[in-house]
Amino acid sequence: MTPLKLLVALGAFSAASHAMAWDYVLLDASTPAKNRTITSEQLGVKTAKPFSVTLRTLHGGRQEGVSIVDIDNGTMKLSVVPTRGMNVLQASVGDVRMGWDSPVKDVVNPAFIELNGRGGLGWLEGFNELVTRCGYEWVGHPGMDNGELLTLHGRAANIPASTVTLHIDEKPPYAITLRGELKEQAFKKVDFSVATELVTEPGSASFALNDTLTNNGDYAKEYQALYHSNFSTPFLEQGAKFAAPVKQVSPFNDKAKGDLPDWQTYRGPTKDYDETVYNVVPYADPKGDTLTVLHNKAGSLGVSVGFNTQQLPVFSLWKNTDTQGQGYVTGLEPGTSFSYNRRYQRPLNLVPTIAPKEHKQFQISYSLLADKVAVDNALKRVTEIQAGRDTEVRQAPLVDLTEH
Numbered sequence: 001m002t003p004l005k006l007l008v009a010l011g012a013f014s015a016a017s018h019a020m021a022w023d024y025v026l027l028d029a030s031t032p033a034k035n036r037t038i039t040s041e042q043l044g045v046k047t048a049k050p051f052s053v054t055l056r057t058l059h060g061g062r063q064e065g066v067s068i069v070d071i072d073n074g075t076m077k078l079s080v081v082p083t084r085g086m087n088v089l090q091a092s093v094g095d096v097r098m099g100w101d102s103p104v105k106d107v108v109n110p111a112f113i114e115l116n117g118r119g120g121l122g123w124l125e126g127f128n129e130l131v132t133r134c135g136y137e138w139v140g141h142p143g144m145d146n147g148e149l150l151t152l153h154g155r156a157a158n159i160p161a162s163t164v165t166l167h168i169d170e171k172p173p174y175a176i177t178l179r180g181e182l183k184e185q186a187f188k189k190v191d192f193s194v195a196t197e198l199v200t201e202p203g204s205a206s207f208a209l210n211d212t213l214t215n216n217g218d219y220a221k222e223y224q225a226l227y228h229s230n231f232s233t234p235f236l237e238q239g240a241k242f243a244a245p246v247k248q249v250s251p252f253n254d255k256a257k258g259d260l261p262d263w264q265t266y267r268g269p270t271k272d273y274d275e276t277v278y279n280v281v282p283y284a285d286p287k288g289d290t291l292t293v294l295h296n297k298a299g300s301l302g303v304s305v306g307f308n309t310q311q312l313p314v315f316s317l318w319k320n321t322d323t324q325g326q327g328y329v330t331g332l333e334p335g336t337s338f339s340y341n342r343r344y345q346r347p348l349n350l351v352p353t354i355a356p357k358e359h360k361q362f363q364i365s366y367s368l369l370a371d372k373v374a375v376d377n378a379l380k381r382v383t384e385i386q387a388g389r390d391t392e393v394r395q396a397p398l399v400d401l402t403e404h
Contacts, residue, residue, distance in 0.1 A: 049074025049203035100232035102128035110158035226335030238268035240298030250394035252277035
């Protein structure tokens with residue numbers, strides 16, 4: 001594999017892509033990784049927003065050997081971690097960052113994480129990303145299910161991608177697509193693959209994830225997916241607000257029940273607050289599309305997370321408004337399931353199955369709302385989807401955790 005080798009399509013590259021494009025193999029399980037940079041200037045692209053893609057390798061401590069792909073689309077800078085489930089580490093536009101400050105500072109190589117540790121909470125030793133994939137065999141809190149310890153939020157975030165490719169359209173708007181393949185496999189247990197895709201365009205303040213889960217086995221299997229999307233300042237602050245078209249909301253547990261009247265507003269950093277979580281069933285438009293919004297107190301800056309409820313029917317709102325050092329952060333988390341252990345979610349019909357050779361798609365969009373006009377437009381869209389329909393506020397958690 002030659003560094004910076006350019007493969008120019010003279011026709012259709014595949015049945016799925018008929019546009020002429022540039023394609024690169026950045027990482028392959030059979031070939032040592034080599035740092036490289038691809039720029040719009042090298043490609044001869046004349047654009048008002050020059051772009052670049054860089055592959056680099058981290059060294060030292062628990063991040064030794066971790067691969068990072070940095071995408072600068074001319075407006076937004078993104079960092080993706082192939083070594084950690086193709087998770088999105090951070091994104092920024094100018095000095096406005098989408099992400100948070102975890103006590104975990106390193107981008108930890110999964111080789112140094114024991115998921116079974118800490119009673120199944122070992123996942124937390126690497127948790128610091130903007131978007132963390134959770135699944136796909138299971139999501140949720142650790143605990144036993146059918147005689148097996150299920151660790152926090154599954155394995156996906158700690159599976160290194162086996163192949164990573166870069167695809168850049170040769171024609172405007174020169175869409176940049178980073179693809180990676182995750183393999184979740186265990187003899188007699190599971191044979192899943194996940195084709196991940198991150199797409200952005202030069203000059204855009206947004207990106208999208210398009211993931212395809214495939215059951216390669218000969219038997220139907222349960223699966224779960226959750227996209228742990230994490231934000232802090234400058235969006236999160238005292239008086240910040242969350243908005244969504246809500247069909248039903250309920251507290252995750254008894255602690256969250258106490259704050260239920262204020263579930264859509266946020267505190268500033270609060271010592272000993274720990275966390276509260278709310279289960280949300282969103283409304284959607286006739287196509288199944290819905291939108292969630294987090295914005296600052298003034299409504300002048302925010303982020304939106306869009307998804308399709310036919311793919312991801314429920315949503316978890318994680319409010320971890322503890323101290324800055326402990327991790328002042330909120331999670332906007334579309335999923336097939338809530339964050340209860342899998343055994344509690346079967347009675348809620350939130351443990352779907354995937355047939356042999358079947359594919360399941362998950363598409364999520366993320367946008368920076370850079371000013372009041374953008375925030376107001378997103379909130380207007382939320383109101384349009386709600387369409388005057390009532391919100392059911394359930395006072396009791398969906399699961400009585402005290403009985404188990």
